[in-house]
Amino acid sequence: MEENNHVKHHITPLSTYIKVAGALLLLTALTVITSRLNLGAFAAPVAFGIALVKAGLVMLWFMHLKYENLLNRLTFATAFFFLALLFGICFLDVFTRIKISGVL
Amino acid sequence: MSTNKSSHVHHFAHHFKNAEHEYQSSKEGIWLFMVTEILMFGGLFVGYSIMHALYPTMFAEGASHLDWRLGSINTVVLILSSLTMALGIMYIQKGENKKAIVSLALTILCGFLFMGIKYFEYMHKIHLGFFPPGQLLEHTQQVGTAVAHSNLGLYFGFYFSMTGLHGLHVLVGMCLIAWVLMRTIRGDFSPNYYTAVEGVGIFWHIVDLIWIFLFPLLYLIG
Numbered sequence: 001m002e003e004n005n006h007v008k009h010h011i012t013p014l015s016t017y018i019k020v021a022g023a024l025l026l027l028t029a030l031t032v033i034t035s036r037l038n039l040g041a042f043a044a045p046v047a048f049g050i051a052l053v054k055a056g057l058v059m060l061w062f063m064h065l066k067y068e069n070l071l072n073r074l075t076f077a078t079a080f081f082f083l084a085l086l087f088g089i090c091f092l093d094v095f096t097r098i099k100i101s102g103v104l
Numbered sequence: 105m106s107t108n109k110s111s112h113v114h115h116f117a118h119h120f121k122n123a124e125h126e127y128q129s130s131k132e133g134i135w136l137f138m139v140t141e142i143l144m145f146g147g148l149f150v151g152y153s154i155m156h157a158l159y160p161t162m163f164a165e166g167a168s169h170l171d172w173r174l175g176s177i178n179t180v181v182l183i184l185s186s187l188t189m190a191l192g193i194m195y196i197q198k199g200e201n202k203k204a205i206v207s208l209a210l211t212i213l214c215g216f217l218f219m220g221i222k223y224f225e226y227m228h229k230i231h232l233g234f235f236p237p238g239q240l241l242e243h244t245q246q247v248g249t250a251v252a253h254s255n256l257g258l259y260f261g262f263y264f265s266m267t268g269l270h271g272l273h274v275l276v277g278m279c280l281i282a283w284v285l286m287r288t289i290r291g292d293f294s295p296n297y298y299t300a301v302e303g304v305g306i307f308w309h310i311v312d313l314i315w316i317f318l319f320p321l322l323y324l325i326g
Binding site for chain 1: 135190321
């Protein structure tokens with residue numbers, strides 16, 4: 001039996017998409033401006049902090065994760081969990097080494 | 105066969121309970137694929153981070169050859185392309201296929217713009233002698249480019265492999281969007297069935313997502 005009227009999926013309104021795109025463009029401008037400000041040691045954390053916010057916007061609205069079911073959200077989240085593991089364990093190795101001479 | 109596209113009947117594969125089951129299964133597969141994409145690019149980011157921390161002045165020298173204005177333009181281009189991609193899906197969900205076709209076409213156009221700028225950037229670096237990174241010292245000497253660090257090839261190894269892999273994804277994405285664009289023109293999609301467009305869209309947003317991190321990493325953080 002052909003069942004054609006499947007569950008109506010959430011449709012994000014045009015205005016929301018425009019707002020998200022606007023926010024992304026503003027944050028891009030912010031990234032560029034702060035990079036020219038010479039923040040020294042804070043340059044990287046600030047740049048990545050802003051990048052994380054932009055990533056969040058893309059994931060939640062453009063990729064529709066805000067309205068995805070829990071299984072797909074958890075599946076995608078595991079990618080970042082394992083990436084954090086990769087970063088963490090590699091950094092633990094490299095940055096706890098004692099330099100005998102030169103680098104590493 | 106009905107000519108009214110919004111009442112298009114979608115015949116789902118028989119091993120699924122119903123069309124919704126097929127849709128959710130497809131989405132699951134797409135997200136699993138995205139997990140592999142994150143981890144693949146993530147590995148390169150880990151490598152870059154470690155080497156950057158170990159050779160900060162050499163990385164600064166490499167980064168000095170990148171133009172942040174071109175990188176910024178490309179960031180804007182990809183953000184706009186993500187918008188048009190999302191709108192393409194939205195219009196199909198609402199049964200406005202003509203607008204969807206325009207949105208998808210604009211997305212491909214943005215892809216062309218991005219790759220055009222990338223090509224321009226690559227040619228500039230090749231002319232300076234930075235490619236291939238394994239022969240950087242010989243080539244820069246031949247061309248006359250001043251090189252302060254003898255291991256500068258390490259920087260450009262990361263630069264070309266990371267932006268190259270990303271650029272490859274942009275090209276593949278453009279082909280995928282062209283495919284769903286042709287299917288939209290053919291009338292394959294309707295508010296009852298648009299799974300392929302959404303899958304391609306999620307892939308395209310991953311491409312944008314990667315660039316959101318690649319841009320500050322390569323262009324802004326000296």
